[in-house]
Amino acid sequence: MQLRGFADVQFRASNERDVPSTFSIGQMDFFITSRLASDLALVSEVVFEADDQNHYSLDVERLLLQFSPSDYFDIGVGRYHTGIGFYNNAYHHGAWFQTALGRPRLFAFEDDEGILPVHGVGITARGRIPSGKLGLRWIAEVGNGRRYGDPEAVQVVVDDSNYKAVNVGFLLRPERVPGLQSGLSVYHDKPASPSGRVNQSIIAAHVVYQNGVFEQLNEVVFIRNTPIGEAATSTTTGIYTQLSRRFGRLSPYVRYEHLDAPQDDRLFGTLGRISGPSIGVRYDFRDLAALKVQWDRVTTRRGATVAVDGFTAQVAFTF
Amino acid sequence: MSASSTHARGAVNVLCTAVLLLLVSLSPQAAPPAPLPPPPSAPPLQASPARDHDAIPLVFVVNRKNPVATLSVADVRMMLLGERSHWPDGARVTVVMRDPDEPERDAVIRLVCKMDDRSYTRMVLRAVFTAELQSAPKLLGTPAGVMRFIYNVPGAIGYVRASEVDDSVKIVRLSDAPAGAAFGFTLQMR
DSSP: OEEEEEEEEEEEEEOOTTOOOEEEEOOEEEEEEEEEETTEEEEEEEEEEEOTTSOEEEEEEEEEEEEEEETTEEEEEEEEEOOSTTHHHHOOSOGGGOSSSSOOGGGOOGGGTOOSOOEEEEEEEEEEOOOGGGOEEEEEEEEEOBOSSSSOOBOSSOOSOSOOEEEEEEEEOOTTSTTEEEEEEEEEEOOOOTTOOEEEEEEEEEEEEEOSSEEEEEEEEEEEEEETTOOOOEEEEEEEEEEEEOBTTEEEEEEEEEEEOOTTOTTTTTTOEEEEEEEEEEEEEETTEEEEEEEEEEEEEESEEEEEEEEEEEEEEEO | OOHHHHHHHHHHHHHHHHHHHHHHHHSTTOOOOOOOOOOTTOOOEEEEOSOOTTOEEEEEEEETTOOOOEEOHHHHHHHHTTSOOBOTTSOBOEEEEEOTTOHHHHHHHHHTSOSOHHHHHHHHHHHHHTTSSSSOOEEESSHHHHHHHHHHOTTEEEEEEGGGOOTTEEEEEETTOOTTOSSSOEEEEO
16 A cells, blocks of 8 residues: 655635635545455545635545456446546645646636536546557546535535446647647536536537646536526636746746636526636745745636736745 | 577577676685776766667567567557557556666657656556546566566566566567667656
């Protein structure tokens, strides 16, 4: 068994009314792996984190028993990060891995007011497709969907419906351009909410390039919600782009995000339009520890327009 | 240079070393020679594509029972980064890396993975973290240790200097090695 930890400490100040500047401890993430056999492994993430009331709780964020008999078929059962888009599967609960300070708003965790089903409980499978130098890969998942309007959005023990969430996708990693990945995924579920169930389809596309020095991430997600028994469909659009280049131990970065939810959306109607840039720099002052400082402006349009400037400094490390 | 002549040269090296050791051990005043101190201004090794005749060839080696005789640079890169985890016969790939700061490791990471050591370490950690890789590469400090490990683990792959190869492992030819290289890549004194 191997144990690795991730944690971060940060300070945030902003011009948001009635929100004081704050030091905070981020998630303390224990990543445990164990090789049970040559083709069987356990992957788990146990996270301690505090809520807005400074109360600590423990979450088993990932628990996956993974069977990998070949490069063409790999299957896991348990709790996992869904294969929607790129960011959710590339970055989990360790802030140290991410170039920027935090996740794009689009991929926020469910308990952080995230709108996507970031976690799944069920079966996740993936593998390569014989495609020569194209590097085609597939992913397929089935599991409990998420709930909306419930503090426990991830249905870990009891699913409230016989209908299971399904996600399928394809990735392209061409050998001629190492570090380039593009992908498309389609997710479907019928999640429950305080105002009833909806038919939900999530279409995500991405083109990313990462080569250890240069990084460009681009993703767009369309969330189509149709209340069951009604004809009207609303589409929430989320998009972000991130650019970074490393100069020695310094990695300046810039990110722009945009999230637009129609007012008549049964699940996200109160979100409005949220957009804005984040500009920051990451300094890897040690190989396993990084200091990040970031300025961001978040403009929210819900009837009135409110813009909040924030400054955040974070030390993220692994141990 | 063909695989058979490299094997032959390796075997001759081993044989000469064995004879020398035997003569030394039979000598009444046999004692291991004191190690020579490094030259005061030894230039650091720098990894670069193969160019000069006095470059130091690196070779990739696998278990002798591994049926694979040829790999592309892309194949090796995918193995080092965890994107390919099985050999064609189904055996699991086990990557053996040298310790950080070893010039051979620096050469392989720069020339095969096209990145520096810090980026490589982070990408491997992330591959383990995202469950794309079931375990990080095995770290070993000496070429003898690398070859001993590969001898014992059927799916292992590692790299050593061509002059260090012995008969316990098999050299894999890189199908798209740069022109002029013995196999794969070379280290070159700065």
